[in-house]
Amino acid sequence: MTQFLIYLLTAAYVATIAGIILVIVAGNRNPLKTIPWVILLIFAPVVGLILYIFFGQDLRRRRFISRRTYKRIMFYSLPPHVRRGEHPVPAPYRPLATLLAETAHAVPFYGSRLTHYGDGASMMEALIGEIDQARHHIHILYYIFADDATGERLQQALIRKARAGVEVRVLYDDVGCNGVKSRFFEQMREAGAEVRAFLEVKFSMLTDKVNYRNHRKIVVIDGRTGFFGGMNIADRYVSGPGWGVWRDCFFKVEGKGVYGLQSAFLVDWSTVSGRPADASRFFPEAEDHTSSLVQFATGGPFGQWRSLLLATTAAIAGARRSIRIQTPYFLPTDGLNSALQTAALSGVEVHLMLPERSDSRLIDRAVHSFIDDMVRSGVQVSFYTAGFLHAKMLLIDDELTVVGSANMDFRSFEHNFEINAFVYDTEFNARMQEVFAEDLRSCRTVVPSVWLRRPRLQRLGESVMRLFSPLL
Numbered sequence: 001m002t003q004f005l006i007y008l009l010t011a012a013y014v015a016t017i018a019g020i021i022l023v024i025v026a027g028n029r030n031p032l033k034t035i036p037w038v039i040l041l042i043f044a045p046v047v048g049l050i051l052y053i054f055f056g057q058d059l060r061r062r063r064f065i066s067r068r069t070y071k072r073i074m075f076y077s078l079p080p081h082v083r084r085g086e087h088p089v090p091a092p093y094r095p096l097a098t099l100l101a102e103t104a105h106a107v108p109f110y111g112s113r114l115t116h117y118g119d120g121a122s123m124m125e126a127l128i129g130e131i132d133q134a135r136h137h138i139h140i141l142y143y144i145f146a147d148d149a150t151g152e153r154l155q156q157a158l159i160r161k162a163r164a165g166v167e168v169r170v171l172y173d174d175v176g177c178n179g180v181k182s183r184f185f186e187q188m189r190e191a192g193a194e195v196r197a198f199l200e201v202k203f204s205m206l207t208d209k210v211n212y213r214n215h216r217k218i219v220v221i222d223g224r225t226g227f228f229g230g231m232n233i234a235d236r237y238v239s240g241p242g243w244g245v246w247r248d249c250f251f252k253v254e255g256k257g258v259y260g261l262q263s264a265f266l267v268d269w270s271t272v273s274g275r276p277a278d279a280s281r282f283f284p285e286a287e288d289h290t291s292s293l294v295q296f297a298t299g300g301p302f303g304q305w306r307s308l309l310l311a312t313t314a315a316i317a318g319a320r321r322s323i324r325i326q327t328p329y330f331l332p333t334d335g336l337n338s339a340l341q342t343a344a345l346s347g348v349e350v351h352l353m354l355p356e357r358s359d360s361r362l363i364d365r366a367v368h369s370f371i372d373d374m375v376r377s378g379v380q381v382s383f384y385t386a387g388f389l390h391a392k393m394l395l396i397d398d399e400l401t402v403v404g405s406a407n408m409d410f411r412s413f414e415h416n417f418e419i420n421a422f423v424y425d426t427e428f429n430a431r432m433q434e435v436f437a438e439d440l441r442s443c444r445t446v447v448p449s450v451w452l453r454r455p456r457l458q459r460l461g462e463s464v465m466r467l468f469s470p471l472l
Contacts, residue, residue: 089293090424093400096314097295100422103307106297111288112257114421114428117250118391118435120238123231124150126252130221131157137167137282139220139265141198143176143213143405144232147184151233155184159191168193171268173214174200176232196272198417212301215416216405217250218265223284226253226261228296228419230392230405241359244387247439249326249403251421253294256286260296264419267298292425299406300417308406308420309413313339315396315422322349324395324436328358328388330367331409337370341377350379353436353443355389362465369459369466375448386442392420393432401429 087110089097100106117123131138131154138161145151162168170188172180174197185195198214219227229250231237240246253261266279299308316323316339323343330352332340344350352374358364371381394402404420406412423429 087293090399092318092320093424096311096318096400096422097424099314100295100297100307100311103303103305103310104297104299106295106307106422107260108293108295108424109256109260110293111286111290112253112255112292112294113289114257114292114294114423115252115254116431116435117229117231117252118247120150120231120246120248123227123229123248123250124153124238127219127227128153128157130219130225130227130252131161134161134166134221136222137169137220138222139169139171139218139262139269139282141171141214141216141218141265141268142233143173143215143217144234145170145172145177145180146232146234147180148235150235150238151180151184154233155188158188158193162188162192169265169269170195171198171214171265171272172196173198175213176215196269198268198272200272213416214268215412216264216268216298216419218261218419220258220262220265220282223262223282224254224258224286226258227251228253228261228404228421230390241388243357244385247384247387247389247391249391249393249435251403255289257294257296257421258286259283260294260421261419264296264298268417290425290427292423292428294424295422296419297422298417298419299413301415306413308418309333309336311420311422312336312394312402312406312408312413315394315400315402316340316343319343319348319396321397322351322395324351324353324393324433325408326353326389326391326393326436326439327408328355328390328392329363329407329409329411330354330370331363331411332370333410333413336408337373340379341373344374344378350374351436352379352381353389353439354381354383355387356383356385356444358388365462366465369462371446372452372459375446375451381446381451382440382443383446384439384443389439391439393436395429395432395436397429398433399426399429400424401432403432 087108088094089108097106097108115126117126138158140158145154147155158168158170168188168191170185170193172185172195177197188195199212217228217230217232227250229248231248231250236242237246237248262282263279266282297307297311299306313336316336323340340350340352352371354367358367374381392404392407396402401423402420403423404418406416406418406420412418
């Protein structure tokens with residue numbers, strides 16, 4: 001009887017693994033994502049099954065928020081003259097702008113002023129200064145909101161404003177803030193702020209929500225000033241990772257572009273609160289500061305289209321002279337990989353800047369395997385050596401700039417809730433080109449002949465990690 005039960009349980013387990021493999025294959029996913037899961041389930045079935053339950057399921061069909069609510073907030077809550085788009089996007093980028101409008105309901109906003117902050121200290125000074133001036137409301141969303149000195153400084157600023165009668169709404173990612181004491185957020189609630197966790201994970205070992213996180217960083221103050229970019233709220237974003245500076249990109253927005261940040265926040269807030277926000281009172285009249293156009297596009301594991309991946313690939317494919325990229329993690333999809341190689345082989349100057357060392361050695365190994373493809377096709381690759389380059393920036397020719405929270409990897413494009421700004425403006429592009437050039441002073445540039453002669457054992461290890469890049 002004991003032997004029979006062992007056979008029965010073994011057969012049931014094998015059937016379960018085989019069934020999951022069939023589900024993965026039948027889902028018509030990208031083969032680059034399917035193959036690692038199949039390999040893991042075959043050669044390490046116990047570990048593979050556990051990891052698949054938490055990280056492998058495709059939840060894009062689950063409606064985190066209804067399409068009707070999403071479109072109502074992202075589009076119909078905007079002032080009518082803004083929805084009409086009275087200022088056309090430059091002709092070369094109209095197909096890209098249309099793509100963003102169709103896949104993400106992204107509206108081009110005219111006249112915004114963007115101020116760049118490349119380090120955490122200057123960003124925090126500007127952020128706290130604007131919060132201290134708030135009169136009506138403060139909306140804030142972060143992936144990481146630590147309860148260290150930097151986090152407590154922002155927390156106390158929010159508490160002061162909440163006690164003064166300003167509406168304060170705080171949204172934080174539950175996994176990103178794992179380890180933060182509940183008292184940290186409770187103190188803000190006691191002061192009158194509304195504080196909620198995004199996709200709360202009460203039992204992290206029993207839920208598939210762990211894999212779908214809100215990686216956006218958004219602050220909106222009185223509907224007139226906004227902040228967005230790649231920096232979270234923690235000491236390391238100010239003082240560095242421990243082996244150099246923390247180099248990042250964060251931006252203050254003034255003008256109608258704040259509407260895009262406001263819409264994105266209200267969509268996420270409606271998702272976790274379960275009730276649609278009264279959006280109309282959060283979009284005051286805004287003045288024009290420049291002649292630029294900016295589209296704020298959101299991406300995430302919802303809807304039919306991977307809007308940020310499609311738009312990034314389209315922007316690269318449309319480049320005519322130059323492409324410059326900064327990203328902390330470079331694990332591109334097959335289409336994005338091909339688009340960059342095609343551009344370089346077509347004579348477009350392509351320059352990729354990565355950190356010499358990131359916060360994950362395993363990811364670094366996978367990233368290095370993709371660099372072989374780049375240098376063989378003529379892409380110039382440089383490693384930032386002064387610390388951790390955490391900036392996310394794409395510069396196309398001399399007019400289009402893409403900045404925001406999304407890394408150039410599978411996780412940002414497939415799983416995370418992200419937000420990027422597509423800025424159509426030569427002046428802003430020129431300023432960011434200067435930032436890129438300044439960072440290049442702290443880089444070492446890869447020599448293709450030397451890079452491609454790395455030890456075989458090292459290259460083999462990198463190739464193995466590349467197999468699992470869609471899961472990292």
